[in-house]
Amino acid sequence: MSLAEAAKWGRAEGDGHVFLTIDGEEQPVGQYPGVSTDEALAYFARKYDDVVAQIVLMEHRVESKAPATDMQKTVEHLREQLAERNMVGDIRTAEARLDALAGQISELEKSEKAAHDAARSAELAAREAIVAEAESIASQDPSQVQWKTSSARMNELFESWKTAQKNGIRLGRSNEDALWKRFRSARTVFDRHRRAYFSQLDSTNSAAKVAKEQLIVEAEALSSSTDWGFAAGEYRRLMDQWKATPRASRKDDDALWLRFRAAQDVFFSNRQAANDEIDQQYTANLSVKEELVVEAQALLPITDLNAAKKALQSIRDRWEEAGKVPRADMGRIEAGLRKVEDAVREAEEDKWRRSNPETKARTNSALSQLEAAIAGLREDLEKAEKAGDQRRIKNAREALEAREAWLDQIQRSASDLA
Template structure:
């Protein structure tokens, strides 16, 4: 770019005898003015400087349009101003060259406008995708099952989506009005639906908390009445029932639930602490009782096996009287000790049952009938053996002899049983 010091702008003009300064153009000379009181060279230099200033401004704008990130809008406004200045300023210089620079600026500006237009279109496309994603996520949050929603997390996320929408609306590419309006209506509907569901949910939750609080207050009141009871068994069962009802009552608000539980547990602990003290004292007595019953078991083992049923029954009755008088034993020993006593009682009972069977006439008669049948069978087999031997049939005689031996063995067993039954 030519500077004022080396500019040849003045070579495109002349000064007339009357002091009028002219500039040469492709269409001929054009008067640009005069500079009274100055020499011809000074007048020509004055109008040449005006040209140099315009050309410098044009060159600078061309550089900004082609080499910087000036917006097409700002560049267009600058070009408009420059053209106005060129049109209104009387100057001496290479006006076609200046027009050429201005045309280069206009050409570069059109390119920049096209690039920016494409960039805006792409940005709008990306903005649409992002807005649609915001809407889709908001609708997904709003469509959740109220019973499964993580309300704190979802509420926070819905707030974040609104902030993202506002930020994108403020700083992002602008969408077409109708498109943005339609998306906003969907987004707003999702937010309003979610808020309505959330309010309904927490309203119902408050009702549930209220009902649970009322029920638990009743349970606490009953527990506090039972706390000082010394009716240990029924009261322990009552506390078990109250605990079951507590679990079924649902949850009140956290603060109410915690406070009520502390009262309930305090009453429960007070009762069971008092009960445990009494049980501890009883266990001392029960331990002594257990030692007595251990000694009675050792004594009772001598009754078995039963040899004299009458004596055994008398010994058992005396043992049972002492057993009942000995009292309760600790729970941990109860099963073992009671089983020991039942073994002794069952032993005497089994002996009594066996003796009864022996004295049963019907049983004895069946045994004697069996003896008679077997005796007849043995006699018949002896005859068959003798007949087979007389006939020389050794194989048949051997088989009959085996059968005879089996019958004789069975006969001896049945006779022994019959003799025992007859005493």
């Protein structure tokens, strides 16, 4: 503040006494002896400037929304300094600025409190979410839990809890204690279920291992059997029992399966080798039967049934004498002969159908009845033509043509039966 400005709000006397003018009245503020009146007035003006400088600093802090902590105390302290009236300056303006600051600080405090309450609510919700998820994991059916995934997640939740407790907003002792008890209880239940599950799993794995080792003993005992049909059936039975037996631990189960499979492989390899040897023996028989199929198929189409039957019987006799063929060729070679056998059978059935006396009798009766009907229709046609009755002529002619067509068809069928 300049000396001229200070002179607006106070004055100094020759003995160093200084006075403040406020609300139109003078009040003594102090004495600064041994100096000029200007120096005495400037001394007390500087005290006012110090207070104003602090007011400006406070205004900047409020404008920048600095933390409001202790701001009201500072305002009150400045008020007290102004109230001591030991300085020279525009006291009322400074007090008004402090009043404005007090209101602004109150609003800032409300805003900070709202932000703090919102952050605290968010922190409480986050802690609640951690606890709720931990309780959800702990409440799962132990037989349905994915233990590796759930254990990892429970550890993540614990780390989240520790981080929140270390760096998060304080929730109050009662809230934090209550949430921690719930979280700790959920972890305890989860750990108890996990221990019980794996203890039971170890027991189940041990029982499964013993059961599967017994199946392996049986499988290995069968591996050298040459009773192919019986042993193959037994292996199917053992496989069904293997599938019905609970799994052991993954490592044990894989090793046990390799032993069980190895015993089967020995048996089936031996059986395949035996079958291959038999198939080699049957290869010569196959050549004989292939020639017989060619000979049988030469009988087609059947023109002389008796000769074909006689030739087919000879082929059948030689077929039986030839013996077995490799299994891979059995279906193909049997189908070749069956084609000829089916053709001979069909020829026999056709011959019987044509020579059946009952069929012939029914056909002859139908011929007689149809011929009589045709003769009658011809007489009706002649009479209609003589009478010139066109309607009767048309009807008689259509009926006659239909009966003659039926007659032609029956005559052809009769010729087949001859």
